[in-house]
Amino acid sequence: MAPQVEPWPVLVVDDDEQVHAMTRLLLNDFEFEGRRFAIVSAFSAVEARAILAERSDLPVVLLDVVMETHDAGLRLVHHIRRDLGNRHIRIILRTGQPGQAPEREIIVTYDINDYKSKAELTAQKLFTSVISAVRGWRDLVTIETLNQSLERRVAERTAELECQTALADEQRRFIENLVELMPSPVWYKDASGRYALCNRAFRELFSDDEEQTERAIGKARRVETGPVEQATGTDAFSFEASVVGPGGDTRELLVVKQPLTTFDGGEAGLIGIAADITERRRMERELHRLATTDPLSGVHNRRHILDLLEQLLTGQEVRNSRQGAGPACLIMLDIDHFKRINDGLGHAAGDDAIRKTVDEIRGHLRVTDQIGRIGGEEFAVLLPETSRNEGIAIAERLRGGLAALAIPLSDGRHFQLTASFGLTEIRPLEDTVETVLGRADQALYRAKAGGRNRVEPN
Numbered sequence: 001m002a003p004q005v006e007p008w009p010v011l012v013v014d015d016d017e018q019v020h021a022m023t024r025l026l027l028n029d030f031e032f033e034g035r036r037f038a039i040v041s042a043f044s045a046v047e048a049r050a051i052l053a054e055r056s057d058l059p060v061v062l063l064d065v066v067m068e069t070h071d072a073g074l075r076l077v078h079h080i081r082r083d084l085g086n087r088h089i090r091i092i093l094r095t096g097q098p099g100q101a102p103e104r105e106i107i108v109t110y111d112i113n114d115y116k117s118k119a120e121l122t123a124q125k126l127f128t129s130v131i132s133a134v135r136g137w138r139d140l141v142t143i144e145t146l147n148q149s150l151e152r153r154v155a156e157r158t159a160e161l162e163c164q165t166a167l168a169d170e171q172r173r174f175i176e177n178l179v180e181l182m183p184s185p186v187w188y189k190d191a192s193g194r195y196a197l198c199n200r201a202f203r204e205l206f207s208d209d210e211e212q213t214e215r216a217i218g219k220a221r222r223v224e225t226g227p228v229e230q231a232t233g234t235d236a237f238s239f240e241a242s243v244v245g246p247g248g249d250t251r252e253l254l255v256v257k258q259p260l261t262t263f264d265g266g267e268a269g270l271i272g273i274a275a276d277i278t279e280r281r282r283m284e285r286e287l288h289r290l291a292t293t294d295p296l297s298g299v300h301n302r303r304h305i306l307d308l309l310e311q312l313l314t315g316q317e318v319r320n321s322r323q324g325a326g327p328a329c330l331i332m333l334d335i336d337h338f339k340r341i342n343d344g345l346g347h348a349a350g351d352d353a354i355r356k357t358v359d360e361i362r363g364h365l366r367v368t369d370q371i372g373r374i375g376g377e378e379f380a381v382l383l384p385e386t387s388r389n390e391g392i393a394i395a396e397r398l399r400g401g402l403a404a405l406a407i408p409l410s411d412g413r414h415f416q417l418t419a420s421f422g423l424t425e426i427r428p429l430e431d432t433v434e435t436v437l438g439r440a441d442q443a444l445y446r447a448k449a450g451g452r453n454r455v456e457p458n
Contacts, residue, residue: 007038008134009057013048013076014064016096019118022287023062026123029280032131045072049079058089059137060130063112065095074110081111088140090133094118119307123284184276190269202274205245234259240277252278294373296351297358305372305380306433312384313428313436328426329391331381332440333398336418336452338377345415352407353377353417360401364394380440388425388457395421395455403453418453420444 010027012020020041027037040058042048044067052058061080065073073093080086093106094116103115113136114129121129146153164171179186185202189195238256245251253274260268292304300308310316312328335341335357342350354377361371361381370382381398383391399421406414422444426436443458450456 005035007036008032008059009038009040009055010130011040011042011048011051011058011061013042013045013061013067013073015043015067016064017043019064022291023126025287026121026126027130030127030130032134037130044068045076045079048076052080052084052086056086060090060092060133062092062094062130065093066097074106077110077112088137088144090114090137092116092129092133094121123280123287182273185274186272188269188271191267196269205243205251205274234261241274250278251276252281297354297373299358299379300370300372302372302374305370305374305382308370308372308382309380309426309433309436312382312426313431313433315428326385327387328428329383329386329388329394330424330426330436330440331383331391331395331398332374332422332437332444333379333381333395333419334444334448335377336420336448338417341415341417345409349407349409349415353415356405356407357402357417357419360405361398364397364401388423391423391425392455392457395423399453399455420447420452421455422447422458423455424458 010023012023014020020039020043024039027039030037040051040055042051046068048061048063063073063076065071067073069075073095077091077093080089080091091112092114093110093112096118106112107115113133116125116129179197180199182199183201185205186197186199187195187202188197236256236258238254241253241255242250243253254277255272255274257270257272259270262268292300294301299305309330335353338350338353341353354373357377357379358371358373361379365371365381368384372380372382374380383394386394399419402417402419406416408414422440422442424436424439424443439458443456446458447454447456
């Protein structure tokens, strides 16, 4: 049995347990140079300092900014570079609060290697960032080692070249067999445009004979954009494609191509490999759903609905939808006397009340409207392209619909509920998330103070 290869240790410094769990899950299926990844967790800068003092084999640290203090992560950067003198470890600063640590200022002031927002780190982007960091750390360590033993390395390389020359034919046969046995489709197209090599996985995915294979490749290549297909030079390039497999199912592929050149710089052809990422994409979509959805009600969770509000305020949603900026409103609503439902009828009835409330609200909203659960029995509703008067009318419809609900119990009885509403108009490019929430909350408090089951605009 071959000895087990030690994984790449990745230090994650973050005070959020979910960040550690999500990072571990996203990196679980990835490998680099035959080695998997192992998460080393630190939940504070103090804990990270203790780990860094004991270990010198950490190639990369994924570092949060705001932990026990608002700048704990930034202070840890100075500790690593100045106090420990560690110039090799790659530091990727990732934050859920980009406004707390502006990217341009941080990159200039602190000796970090990358800056990422947690929201933008999909599995592929996280993998790319970590691989780049590990590769950079590895290269620095390799260079240092080479400088310390240059003569030995030269001698080893010379012997290696001599061995490679003697075993060239054997290696060629080995590579051909290896390519044929690879589970991912691999092909080589020579300079004349002829597909000179296609392995078994490639033939099984696309077709059984040469003519059908060519037609299938032509279909797959049509999803490539002009600039990608016309790419020149020696740099590898990649793109994603969707193809229909022999069983009729659609597969999502990550295709990587590497142009080959002759010794004098002429075109020698191109090699390509396609990795089936169908399951990975499904997992990414599911992880995104879990990260943005409230499990009880099925609507957006607090973080995601506030992210959508932030996008609306900054104009990002307008740019994405290619619509002109118009009026918008935010509704904050709270189920009245929700504690009485839980205490008097049981938590199952309270859960039903939450779900029925969401169902009723959704029945009155448009496709462009968004609803999220802020916490407990409190919800937020985003109404883009909605004036103040229109928002008040929508809120009144919601209030009336909720008041008319008759929610059944398991014993055949029914119970009813009401809700209080606070509404405020959103001023994109002027407001902040905090100011909008503040005005809506004030209006909601007035609705409760005014007797509940009412709509109060602000």
